[in-house]
Amino acid sequence: MELELTINWYIALSAILFSLGALGVLTRRNAIIVFMSIEMMLNAANLAFVAFARHLGDLDGQVLVFFVITVAAAEVAVGLALIVTIFRSKKSINIDEINLMKG
Numbered sequence: 001m002e003l004e005l006t007i008n009w010y011i012a013l014s015a016i017l018f019s020l021g022a023l024g025v026l027t028r029r030n031a032i033i034v035f036m037s038i039e040m041m042l043n044a045a046n047l048a049f050v051a052f053a054r055h056l057g058d059l060d061g062q063v064l065v066f067f068v069i070t071v072a073a074a075e076v077a078v079g080l081a082l083i084v085t086i087f088r089s090k091k092s093i094n095i096d097e098i099n100l101m102k103g
Contacts, residue, residue: 007052007055010048010050010051011048011051013047014044014045014047014048015044017040017041017044017047018040018044018045020037021037021040021041021044022037022041023037024036024040025037025038025041029095030093031083031086031094031095032083032093034095035075035079035080035083039076042068042071042072042075043072046065046069049061049065049068050062
């Protein structure tokens with residue numbers, strides 16, 4: 001007996017991954033964990049795009065995934081550069097301790 005994966009399973013998995021990512025962003029104070037949670041949310045959106053594209057038989061969702069991956073790569077490059085710079089000056093990457101934007 002073979003398990004047939006329908007679009008509902010993929011969307012449910014995408015919703016679970018997105019919820020876990022949002023929970024990580026809202027509850028964690030470590031900047032690296034927050035960036036990993038944002039990446040998980042972007043990958044959950046990618047999974048939903050690919051699932052809908054496959055279900056509808058259209059490639060537009062898969063093309064959109066390439067744009068999301070490009071934005072995610074740029075976000076990682078800029079975000080990690082900011083984290084390294086902040087760590088060098090503050091010796092911490094705890095979000096609560098970083099108050100560079102306060103005047």
